Amino acid sequence: MKNLYTLLVAFFVVNIYSQEIEEPKTVVPENPENLIVDSIDIQSGTIQSLQKTQEEIDKLDEQSKKLTNEYKDTIVEYEILNKYDNQLERITISQAEEIANITRQIEDLDDTNKYVLPLLERMVITLRELIEIDVPFLLDERMSRLEELEDILFKANFSTAEKFRKIYEAYQIENEYGRTIEAYSSSIDIEGVNLAAQFFRLGRLNLYYMTPDGDETGYWNKNTNSWVHLGGKYADEIDAALKIAYKQAPPDFINLPVQGVEKLPVQGDEK
DSSP, rough: OHHHHHHHHHHHHHHHHHHHHOOOOOOOOOHHHHHHHHHHHHHHHHHHHHHHHHHHHHHHHHHHHHHHHHHHHHHHHHHHHHHHHHHHHHHOOOOOHHHHHHHHHHHHHHHHHHHHHHHHHHHHHHHHHHHHHSSSSSHHHHHHOOOOOOOOHHHTOOHHHHHHHHHHHHHHHHHHHHHHHHHEEEEEETTEEEEEEEEETTTTTTTEEETTSSSOOOEEEEHHHHHHHHTTTTTHHHHHHHHHHTTOOOOOOOOOOOOOOOOOOOOOOOO
C-alpha cells in the first residue's frame, strides 16, 4: 500500500513538470515586410546621422584650418608691423635730430642776415648806379631786372640765399656785357623825332646806331652822356658791324669812332 501511494505521487509530479516545460513555440510576426522596412529605415537613419556627423567634422576641420591660417597671417603681420614700428622710431629720432640741426642753422642764419642783408642792399644800389652812368644799351631789360631785385630785397618769402643768387646773376650778366658784342632793334629820339634804328654794342666801350635807310648814324658820348649824330657818316662801317653781330658776316676789322672816357669819381676818393 505504501509503495502504491509513492508511485501515485511520483506520477502526479512528473505529469505536472511535463506540462510546465513544454517545447517553446516560434513566434512569427504578423507582417515580416514591415520589420524589414523598419530595419532599413533604422540603418538609413544611422547612415544619415553619420553623414551629418562627418559633415560637422569636416566643417570644424575647415574652420580649424582657416583659424590656423589667420593666426599665421596675424603672426606675420605682427612681425612686419613690429619691424615697421622700429624703423619708424629710428626715422622719428633722425627727424628730431634734423629739426634740431635746422633750428641751429636758422639761428646762425639770423646772425648772418644781420650782416648779409645790408651787403645785398648795397650791391643793388651799386648796380643801379652802374646802369645809370653806363652806356644806355638795353635799358628797358636792365632796369626791369634791377627793379625786380629791389622788389624782392625786403620780401620775407625769399630766402637770403635766393636773394644773393639773383643779385649775383645780375652782376654776371652785366659783367658779360663788357666782353661781348651785340646788335638789336630799338628806337632813338633825334631832335624830337622818334626813329626806328639798329644798335650795335661794342662791349661796354661804345654804342652805335643807324636808321634803316642809313641816313642817320651816331654813337654815344660817355663824357657828355649824349648822342653824337653823324648823319650818314660811318653807315657802311656800322652796317658791317651789325652783320658781324647778327652772325651774317665773319669777324673783320672795322673803322669806328671810339670816345675816350674820363676817370669817374669813386665814393670815398679824396677831392
